[in-house]
Each structure stands twice: as structure tokens, then as C-alpha cells.
Amino acid sequence: MKNRLFIIKKSAVCLLTAVCAFTNVSLIANATEETEPTEEVATATESTEATEAPSPVAEASSSAIVEIEGYTIEGGMLDSGKEITVKLNLHNTGSSTAATSLMLTFSSASGMAYPxxxxxxxxxxxxxxxxxNKEVEVPLSISSQFVGxxxxxxxxxxxxxxxxxxxxEASLIIPKSGGSTxxxxxxxxxxxxxxxxxxxxxxxxxNQSGSNISDAKLVVDGNVSSSSxxxxxxxIYSGKSYNEDxxxxxxxxxxxxxxxxLVYTDVSGEEVHTDLGTFGVSVSKETEAEAEDNAVMNILAIVGKIVSLVGVVFVGALLVLYIKKR
Known part of the structure; x- marks a missing residue:
């Protein structure tokens, strides 16, 4: 009888050890699964009228996709009847495929800009x-009717x-600095x-005013994360220019x-709300590899929870049986 009780004790201890180990694996799987993407914010840097090339846009895909990564304007602020040159910084997001025989066609829906x-x-x-990346110059004339x-x-x-x-295609909204703060x-x-x-x-x-602005923020309306x-x-210090990503x-x-x-409080204490435009973005699903990895992690997590629960119930039954026999 003592030998039998000893064997039952040993079996219960071994099974409990195995269950604990599997539970740790399950917890690790959950921790990996629940990791959320980190959003990065680049710090502001003072600059002149020239804009530095921004960082790569998103995770690269193998197919070539041409997009506008940034731009600068030569010729000063936008004024009616004025000629300017917009320098577009084009970027091929493809990781292995070149974009060849590329032709750019530009237009303005409002008719306020033309070649x-x-x-x-x-x-x-x-x-x-x-x-x-490749830079291309687009010479534009601003309509004499432009007042926006x-x-x-x-x-x-x-x-x-x-x-x-x-x-x-890509759409740009090129704001006029005007006389705002x-x-x-x-x-x-x-x-x-x-x-x-x-x-x-x-x-x-x-900042075109004589005072610093400390409460400026960009307000984004769309199907984006809360932090976006x-x-x-x-x-924003008086008289300083910035370029930020x-x-x-x-x-x-x-x-x-x-x-x-753009929302901020100007030098007179009034809140300023400036609409900077609406942009269309084509959002792709996660890659197949990422989707498969997520599915595997979900399955492992579920299996781990089930096995842990069964193990706990089994160990509990053994302990009850042991106590009754004593």
C-alpha cells in the first residue's frame, strides 16, 4: 500500500511539472502574439527651404510601386500668376524590381496650377x-484666379x-504660407x-510670427490608430523653419x-484650425507569411490553454484520490 501511494505521489509531481512547463510555453506564445507594432516619430530638425529626403515609407514589397516621398518648392510662396518649380522626390518601394520607362502626368482638378x-x-x-529615389522637376504656373x-x-x-x-497615382496638397502665424x-x-x-x-x-508656439498639433481624421x-x-520657435516626418x-x-x-493657438490667443487637405491611401493586408505566423501563434496559445486546464484537473483528481485513501 505504501509503495502504491509513493508511486501516485511521484506521478502527480511529474505531471504537475510537465503542466507548468507547457503553461510557460503558452504564456510566451501569448506574449509574442500580443506585441503591438511600434510607431516611431522623428524629431524636428531646423532647415532651410530645401527638404531632406524622408525615411523609407513602409515595409517594402517585391513589386515596383512608385510614390512621392517628399517635395520642395523653388520660387517662394504660392501667389496668383506666379511661376514655381516643384521638385518631386520619387521613390520605388519595390525590393527587387525596377520601374522602367516611367512617365509622369500631372494635373490640377481645381485648375489653379498648370504647366x-x-x-x-x-x-x-x-x-x-x-x-x-529620383528627383524630377515640375514647372508650374499658378492661376491668376488663385485666392485660396x-x-x-x-x-x-x-x-x-x-x-x-x-x-x-498620388495626390498632393501644396499649402500657401500666406500671413498666418x-x-x-x-x-x-x-x-x-x-x-x-x-x-x-x-x-x-x-513660424512667421514673433512668438514661440508650443501647443501646435496635427489632427488626422481617418481609419488610423488612436496615436495617429x-x-x-x-x-515652434519664432522665425524658424522645420521639416518633420x-x-x-x-x-x-x-x-x-x-x-x-493643423491646430494651434496664435499670438492673439485665438485657436487656429487650418485644413491641410484630404489624401487617398491604398492600404494592403499583412503579408501571407505574417498571417500564417499569427495563425500558428493563435493555435499554440489555444492548445496550451486547453492542455494546461486538462492537466490541472487531472492533478486535482489525483490529489483528491490520494487524500481519500489516506
């Missing part, structure tokens, strides 16, 4: 290698990638993103629209 005299609205760009706060510019890209014809010189939002990935928002601005909806800007995280795939506004 300068003697130029066409089509520009031959050529080739952009995988993961590479910004002009719109739509850029359509037609090119070859891996022997196939490709096309996509904070003048926005440029704003762009990446036209492509991945669910839970990072999508670039670049903005250039200047309100982006705090650092103190921020990242938006989209929660769902599909064609998404995001609206961006």
Missing part, C-alpha cells in the same frame, strides 16, 4: 531602381515593372501602406481617405 508656357503636363522620368490657401496636384505614373505595365510649406502622405505598418507623413512649416489621430509638434498606422485594408489639419 508653364512651352512645357507639357507629361514628363519622362526614365528608370528608378528597386528601393531607389492651397493648390492641388495629382500625379499619375505609368511604367513597366517585370515586363508588366503598371500605373498608380504658422505657414505650411509642404505636406505629403504616402499613397501606399500596409495594415499595422508605418506610412509616412511629411510636413514642412515655418493627434500628433504633437515640438515647440511622422508615421500613420492604418487599422484596416482597402482604399482609405485621411484628412489632415
Amino acid at each position: 508653364t508656357y512651352g512645357n507639357d503636363n507629361q514628363i519622362y522620368v526614365g528608370t528608378i531602381g528597386a528601393g531607389q 490657401d492651397a493648390i492641388d496636384l495629382t500625379c499619375k505614373f505609368n511604367y513597366l515593372a517585370g515586363g508588366q505595365s503598371m500605373n498608380n 504658422i505657414g505650411v510649406k509642404s505636406l505629403s502622405v504616402s499613397s501606399h501602406a500596409i495594415v499595422n505598418g508605418k506610412s509616412l507623413l511629411s510636413i514642412g512649416y515655418v 489621430k493627434s500628433i504633437k509638434l515640438d515647440t 511622422f508615421y500613420l498606422t492604418f487599422k484596416e485594408s482597402g482604399e482609405q481617405d485621411v484628412s489632415v489639419a
Whole structure:
């Protein structure tokens, strides 16, 4: 009888040890599964009118996708009847495929911007290698009827990638600095993103007043994460210009629209709310590999919980049996 009780004790201890070990594996799987993507925010840097090239937009895919990563304006602020040159920084997000025979066609839906005299609205760009950037100059005339706060510019890209014809487009809202406290010189939002990935928002601005502004923020309206909806800007010092990069995280795939506004308190104590435009973003689902990994982790977590529960019940039954026999 003593030997039998001894064997039961040993069996219960061994089984309990195994269950604890499996429970630890389950907890590790859960911890890995629940890790959320980290959103990064670049710090503001003082600059001149030239904008530094922003960071890569999002996780690269193998196919070539041409997008606008940033831009600068030569010729000063936007004024009616004025000619300016917009320098677009184009980026091929493809990790292994070049975009060749690239043709850029630009237009303005409002009609407030058009090609300068003697130029066409089509520009031959050529080739952009995988993961590479290329700058292209777009000469524009601002309409004499222009009285707004910004002009719109739509850029359509037609090119070859891996022997196939490709096309996509990107829209820009180019704000007019005007006489406001904070003048926005440029704003762009990446036209492509991945669910839970990072999508670039670049903005250039200047404090045109004699006072520092410490409460400025970007308000983003759209299907983005809560931390992407309100982006705090650092103190904007009097007379200083800045170029900043921020990242938006989209929660769902599909064609998404995001609206961006600048909100701050001006030198007179009044709250200023400036609409900077609405941008269309094509959001892709997570890659198949990521989806499979998530599915495997979910299955492991469920199996671990079930086995742990069964093990605890079994050990409890053995202990009850042992106590009764004593």
C-alpha cells in the first residue's frame, strides 16, 4: 500500500511539472502574439527651404510601386500668376524590381496650377531602381484666379515593372504660407501602406510670427490608430523653419481617405484650425507569411490553454484520490 501511494505521489509531481512547463510555453506564445507594432516619430530638425529626403515609407514589397516621398518648392510662396518649380522626390518601394520607362502626368482638378508656357503636363522620368529615389522637376504656373490657401496636384505614373505595365497615382496638397502665424510649406502622405505598418507623413512649416508656439498639433481624421489621430509638434520657435516626418498606422485594408489639419493657438490667443487637405491611401493586408505566423501563434496559445486546464484537473483528481485513501 505504501509503495502504491509513493508511486501516485511521484506521478502527480511529474505531471504537475510537465503542466507548468507547457503553461510557460503558452504564456510566451501569448506574449509574442500580443506585441503591438511600434510607431516611431522623428524629431524636428531646423532647415532651410530645401527638404531632406524622408525615411523609407513602409515595409517594402517585391513589386515596383512608385510614390512621392517628399517635395520642395523653388520660387517662394504660392501667389496668383506666379511661376514655381516643384521638385518631386520619387521613390520605388519595390525590393527587387525596377520601374522602367516611367512617365509622369500631372494635373490640377481645381485648375489653379498648370504647366508653364512651352512645357507639357507629361514628363519622362526614365528608370528608378528597386528601393531607389529620383528627383524630377515640375514647372508650374499658378492661376491668376488663385485666392485660396492651397493648390492641388495629382500625379499619375505609368511604367513597366517585370515586363508588366503598371500605373498608380498620388495626390498632393501644396499649402500657401500666406500671413498666418504658422505657414505650411509642404505636406505629403504616402499613397501606399500596409495594415499595422508605418506610412509616412511629411510636413514642412515655418513660424512667421514673433512668438514661440508650443501647443501646435496635427489632427488626422481617418481609419488610423488612436496615436495617429493627434500628433504633437515640438515647440515652434519664432522665425524658424522645420521639416518633420511622422508615421500613420492604418487599422484596416482597402482604399482609405485621411484628412489632415493643423491646430494651434496664435499670438492673439485665438485657436487656429487650418485644413491641410484630404489624401487617398491604398492600404494592403499583412503579408501571407505574417498571417500564417499569427495563425500558428493563435493555435499554440489555444492548445496550451486547453492542455494546461486538462492537466490541472487531472492533478486535482489525483490529489483528491490520494487524500481519500489516506
